[in-house]
Structure formats: structure tokens, C-alpha cells
Amino acid sequence: MEPEAVNLPKTLTLEKVQDVQHWTETLFSFRTTRPSAFRFRSGEFIMLGLLKNGKPLLRAYSVASPHWDDGLNFYSIKVQDGPLTSLLQHIKPTDEILIGKKPTGTLVIDNLIPAKRLFLLSTGTGIAPFASLIRDPDTYDKFDRIILTHTCRNAKELRYGEHLLDTLDQDPLVGEFARDRIKYFASCTREDYVNSGRITTLMESKELFEKLSIEDLNSETDAIMICGSMGMIDDVRKIIENVGFVEGSNATPASYVIEKAFAE
Ligand SMILES: Cc1cc2nc3c(=O)[nH]c(=O)nc-3n(C[C@H](O)[C@H](O)[C@H](O)COP(=O)(O)OP(=O)(O)OC[C@H]3O[C@@H](n4cnc5c(N)ncnc54)[C@H](O)[C@@H]3O)c2cc1C
Numbered sequence: 457m458e459p460e461a462v463n464l465p466k467t468l469t470l471e472k473v474q475d476v477q478h479w480t481e482t483l484f485s486f487r488t489t490r491p492s493a494f495r496f497r498s499g500e501f502i503m504l505g506l507l508k509n510g511k512p513l514l515r516a517y518s519v520a521s522p523h524w525d526d527g528l529n530f531y532s533i534k535v536q537d538g539p540l541t542s543l544l545q546h547i548k549p550t551d552e553i554l555i556g557k558k559p560t561g562t563l564v565i566d567n568l569i570p571a572k573r574l575f576l577l578s579t580g581t582g583i584a585p586f587a588s589l590i591r592d593p594d595t596y597d598k599f600d601r602i603i604l605t606h607t608c609r610n611a612k613e614l615r616y617g618e619h620l621l622d623t624l625d626q627d628p629l630v631g632e633f634a635r636d637r638i639k640y641f642a643s644c645t646r647e648d649y650v651n652s653g654r655i656t657t658l659m660e661s662k663e664l665f666e667k668l669s670i671e672d673l674n675s676e677t678d679a680i681m682i683c684g685s686m687g688m689i690d691d692v693r694k695i696i697e698n699v700g701f702v703e704g705s706n707a708t709p710a711s712y713v714i715e716k717a718f719a720e
Contacts, residue, residue, distance in 0.1 A: 468503075468512060469494075470552045474527060479616050483581070484545060485520065485531045488553060496559035497566070498522045498592040499585045499681070501715070503556030504530065506543055512554050515540045516719075518584035518683075519559070522591040524629065528555065531584040531616055533718070562713045563681050565589070565598050567704045569711060571679035573670075574599035577655055577692055579607045579684035582717035583617050586683065590620070590638060593629050599679065602638045603668065607655045607684075609646040617642060639668045656691040675700035680712040689714050 464470065471488040478484045496502070496519060505514035521529035534545040547553060563585045568574070574595065576586040583606050589595050590602060606617040621640045625631045641664060643651035651658065651667065658664040665672050673680075673696065680701060682692050693703075696712055704710030 464554075465512070467557055468514075468554050469557060471528070471555045473547050473549050473551045473553060476548055480612050482534050483532070483613060483616060484534060485529065485616060486547060487521075487527045487529050488555065490526055490528050491555060491557060494555070494557055494559075496523055497564045498588040498595070499563035499565070500559040500561040500588075501585070502559050503554075505540055505554045506547075507554065508539075508543070513540055513543075514554065514556065518561070518563075518581075518588070518715075518717075520584040520587040522588050522629075524592070529587065531581055531587065533581050561585070561715055562705060563589070563683060563715045564706075564713075565592075565595055567706060567709050567713045568598075568679040568681070569704070569709050571599060571711065572677045573601045573603060573679070575673070575678060575680040576602065576604045577680065577682045577684070578605065578617075578717070579655070579688050580613070580717055582683035582685075582688075582715075583620075584683075584717075585715065586681070587617075587620050589681075590624065590634065591627050591630055596630060596633065596637055600637070601670075603641065603670065604638060605641045605643070605655055605664065607643045607645060607688075609644065611644055611647055611649050614642045614644070639670065641668055654691070655688070656695060659692070659695055673699055673701075675702075675711055678711070682712065682714045684717050686716055686720055689716060 475487040503514040504517040702710040
């Protein structure tokens with residue numbers, strides 16, 4: 457369908473797909489052009505989608521690139537009978553996709569009070585907002601150390617995150633210093649791997665801290681962002697609230713913030 461023929465709501469724009477990478481049979485990432493006047497804060501999400509029968513079919517997506525990047529990166533699940541991703545998984549360069557112009561979300565550094573260390577705890581596609589934040593120089597201005605955890609069922613589902621970390625030193629803005637300031641911890645729940653188990657189990661057993669050779673959580677000096685399933689968020693929340701962390705929001709910054717990686 458020609459874009460001119462569609463009467464798009466003012467909140468949406470059609471952007472061109474520039475690159476698509478398939479990581480597994482259920483995960484892929486893609487890059488699009490960026491609307492010229494579009495501004496967002498690293499860690500936010502937008503509505504994204506396709507035209508189906510001339511009508512927008514939209515879902516929430518975290519922007520996986522930082523606010524300064526001239527393109528927009530996304531990391532996506534492929535749900536075989538999912539209304540959007542059953543179609544979206546077939547996009548290729550030069551295709552057009554809908555991008556919502558109203559970014560929002562809680563996983564922004566402004567919602568956290570100053571701290572020495574920032575923990576970014578993710579499962580599955582919940583790593584997407586953190587892919588944005590770890591390439592933003594402001595994150596390193598505000599926090600001395602970043603600890604990124606990513607938990608998936610299988611090792612192959614960790615590839616996107618591993619690639620992010622492996623290529624971080626090539627980043628034009630944070631490449632020189634980011635890799636020395638980030639510790640990355642990946643674990644699998646359904647396959648033998650160097651670290652096995654849920655992040656909550658690894659936090660409670662202290663394995664996370666021992667393996668990274670870092671001190672245990674301290675609500676006086678740490679801040680935390682969490683992005684994963686509702687179950688994972690609730691379980692982490694219990695652990696960290698027990699040791700004094702307080703949830704922040706756009707209205708009231710505090711020591712931790714959450715965002716669900718998908719609606720269940
Ligand atoms: C704030 C927010 C940010 C999001 N950011 C992303 C993102 O960056 N990348 C992304 O792939 N999705 C993200 N999602 C989920 C996304 O909005 C869609 O649900 C997803 O693209 C599937 O769309 P669908 O129409 O194919 O299936 P839907 O009808 O939306 O989902 C069908 C079912 O698939 C499961 N599901 C959906 N998304 C996921 C997921 N990401 N991981 C595991 N299971 C899932 C759920 O059980 C859901 O009920 C986000 C959701 C929210 C609320």
C-alpha cells in the first residue's frame with residue numbers, strides 16, 4: 457500500500473526499515489530511520505506496528521538505541537500467532553513500519569536518585585531498554601558502575617545481549633570507557649550454562665555478587681531498574697524492598713524502577 461493513500465493519525469509516522477537481524481527462531485532485531493523531530497529519553501518505549509487492512513496494528517516497544525542515535529533500534533519476540541509479530545517477523549530493509557511519536561516509560565535515569573552503582577536486571581526482550589541506556593553517556597555520568605543481568609531460557613536467547621556487550625567498545629560515544637564500567641551477568645533457566653537459574657535465586661544465594669566479585673546490594677549506594685515478566689518483577693521487588701529499596705516514578709525519583717517487558 458502506498459503511504460500517501462493512508463490517512464495516518466498525527467501521533468504516527470511511517471519509517472523505513474534499514475536492517476533486520478534474526479537471532480533465533482523466536483527473536484529478531486531491526487533498525488529503522490528516525491523521524492526528524494522525534495525526541496525520547498534513553499530507556500523509554502513507543503508504539504510500533506504495521507498497517508493491516510489500511511489500519512494501524514500497534515504494540516508497545518522499547519527503543520533499544522540511545523537518544524542520540526540517528527536511527528531507532530528494536531529487539532523483538534516472534535509470537536507465531538501474535539497479531540503483530542506474526543507479520544512483523546517478515547519485515548525486510550526498505551519496508552515501512554509505523555512509529556508512534558509519543559515516547560513514555562519509567563526506565564529513565566531521571567526517575568532514580570543518585571547512586572554509585574546501577575543494576576539493570578532483565579529477562580528475555582526486557583534487555584531492550586537497557587541496550588539503549590548502556591550506550592548513553594548520561595548513564596555513566598550519573599553512575600560509576602553498571603551491572604547488567606540478562607536471564608533467558610536457553611543460551612541462544614542470550615546472543616543479542618552478548619553481541620551488545622561485545623560491540624560496546626565500538627560505540628562512538630561510550631566506546632572508550634563503557635566496557636570497563638559495566639559488568640555483564642547472563643544466566644539460563646532451562647539449559648546448563650555457566651550461570652544457571654532465575655536472577656532472584658542467584659541474588660538470594662549471593663552467587664550473582666560472588667561471581668562478579670562485587671558487594672551485595674546496598675540501598676544507600678545502589679539504584680536498580682527491572683524489566684521482565686510480571687512474575688520476575690514481583691519476585692525481584694520482594695527481595696529489594698526487603699533491603700530498603702523504594703520504587704520511583706516520573707513524579708517521584710527513588711532507588712528502583714520497573715517496567716514490564718510485555719503484557720500477559
Ligand atoms: C511497556 C512495554 C514494552 C514492550 N517492549 C517490547 C520490546 O521491546 N520487544 C518486544 O518484543 N516486545 C515488547 N513488548 C511486548 C509487545 O508490546 C507485544 O506484546 C509483542 O510485540 C507481541 O505482539 P503480538 O501482537 O504479536 O502478540 P500479543 O497479542 O501482543 O502477545 C501475545 C502473547 O505473547 C506473549 N508475549 C508478547 N510479547 C512478549 C515478549 N516480548 N516476550 C515474551 N512473551 C511475549 C504474551 O504472553 C502475550 O500475551 C512490550 C510491551 C510493553 C507493555
